[in-house]
Amino acid sequence: MSVRFTIRKLGSQGDGIAETESGDLFIPFTLPGEIVTAARERDRATLMAVLEASPLRVEPACRHFTECGGCALQHFEIGAYRRWKREKVVHALKGKGIECENGELVTCAPQSRRRVVLAARRTDTGMLLGFNRHLSPEIISISECPISLPEIVAALGQLRALAELICATTKSFRMAVTVTGSGLDIAVHESGKLGEHQRHIASNFVIAQGFARLSIDDEIVIEPRKPVVMFGSVAVAVPPGAFLQATEAAERTMAEIVGGHLKRAKKVADLFAGCGSFALRLAARSEVHAVEGDAAALSALDRGSRFATGLKRVTGERRDLFRRPLTFKELNAFDGLVFDPPRAGAEDQSKQIARSDVPYIAAVSCNPVTLARDLRILIDGGYTLNSVTPIDQFLWSPHVEAVALLEKPRRKR
Numbered sequence: 001m002s003v004r005f006t007i008r009k010l011g012s013q014g015d016g017i018a019e020t021e022s023g024d025l026f027i028p029f030t031l032p033g034e035i036v037t038a039a040r041e042r043d044r045a046t047l048m049a050v051l052e053a054s055p056l057r058v059e060p061a062c063r064h065f066t067e068c069g070g071c072a073l074q075h076f077e078i079g080a081y082r083r084w085k086r087e088k089v090v091h092a093l094k095g096k097g098i099e100c101e102n103g104e105l106v107t108c109a110p111q112s113r114r115r116v117v118l119a120a121r122r123t124d125t126g127m128l129l130g131f132n133r134h135l136s137p138e139i140i141s142i143s144e145c146p147i148s149l150p151e152i153v154a155a156l157g158q159l160r161a162l163a164e165l166i167c168a169t170t171k172s173f174r175m176a177v178t179v180t181g182s183g184l185d186i187a188v189h190e191s192g193k194l195g196e197h198q199r200h201i202a203s204n205f206v207i208a209q210g211f212a213r214l215s216i217d218d219e220i221v222i223e224p225r226k227p228v229v230m231f232g233s234v235a236v237a238v239p240p241g242a243f244l245q246a247t248e249a250a251e252r253t254m255a256e257i258v259g260g261h262l263k264r265a266k267k268v269a270d271l272f273a274g275c276g277s278f279a280l281r282l283a284a285r286s287e288v289h290a291v292e293g294d295a296a297a298l299s300a301l302d303r304g305s306r307f308a309t310g311l312k313r314v315t316g317e318r319r320d321l322f323r324r325p326l327t328f329k330e331l332n333a334f335d336g337l338v339f340d341p342p343r344a345g346a347e348d349q350s351k352q353i354a355r356s357d358v359p360y361i362a363a364v365s366c367n368p369v370t371l372a373r374d375l376r377i378l379i380d381g382g383y384t385l386n387s388v389t390p391i392d393q394f395l396w397s398p399h400v401e402a403v404a405l406l407e408k409p410r411r412k413r
């Protein structure tokens with residue numbers, strides 16, 4: 001049964017929130033001020049109809065919006081959407097008592113996402129390939145995607161055919177597709193074990209379609225061309241399923257902000273370095289020590305530095321920074337540091353940084369809440385927060401990136 005609700009505000013995940021006697025009710029695809037009808041189930045509801053629309057409601061860019069769970073906010077007027085996203089960072093910082101200069105949101109263009117993770121499953125009527133419905137395991141097969149690079153959208157038919165060829169399971173599986181300088185890199189997970197004949201057919205298909213690589217559960221099935229990504233002027237052959245920033249433009253912006261802050265540092269530590277998106281750019285003017293827990297990513301970074309020209313010395317260390325963060329004594333060997341941890345942040349590592357004498361720190365995060373926690377630790381340890389720049393590289397989603405720049409006067413030793 002549907003009930004009438006008034007939307008009071010947006011939640012952190014982009015859902016509209018209605019206040020009810022039993023608590024907040026979350027209704028996706030609604031906006032503040034709207035009156036809607038929705039079918040309630042505990043603290044969530046499915047939107048049935050918008051009775052009175054907000055003046056900020058706009059026509060969504062994609063026919064799959066509200067079905068596909070890839071986007072949450074295509075119905076939100078772009079200026080208001082950007083203000084809301086910037087405010088997420090400001091609000092998270094205020095929650096930890098942090099006041100500082102917050103820059104304007106660095107915006108994200110449509111058709112710029114270079115990596116998407118598609119869901120696939122074989123059905124009686126054919127292969128489904130797309131994204132999961134909002135908060136559901138159901139797969140919505142897509143024919144367009146306004147956030148993704150055109151190379152991905154143009155290949156949806158071939159990717160669906162490839163999913164059919166490699167499927168050896170009755171369950172759904174994941175297909176991560178990345179645009180590289182060498183073509184599409186396709187990393188599949190949980191599609192089942194391939195037989196030799198199936199492997200041969202899939203390999204021939206990959207070659208015929210001009211894809212760069214196919215891997216299944218991190219094993220390379222065929223690699224006609226090594227997938228190469230440019231980090232500044234350095235070419236890196238990335239491993240299967242490698243983490244990359246969602247858009248090339250956002251990565252470049254973050255690297256410029258970080259590089260500008262660390263330009264006076266002669267020796268820099270890059271923690272959670274990945275394949276080297278920061279380290280290899282910073283090495284143009286500084287010695288860099290890259291620390292990363294993933295062996296394949298660190299190996300790719302190392303190979304990229306060895307074959308590049310014009311770089312300062314780059315060293316690497318494989319280390320799980322969650323289990324064994326660099327100590328403040330180790331950190332004191334550096335005069336600049338950048339860290340870009342996963343969404344969980346870097347609480348223990350931040351405690352060691354706070355005790356260190358490293359004068360220039362750049363903190364990069366895709367989670368404003370854990371960023372605020374880690375910044376509070378650094379500020380309490382004597383660092384001054386100079387600025388925070390919010391960056392949108394997850395268009396029409398609730399996620400927002402941020403780069404924070406800090407300084408501490410170096411003690412004389």
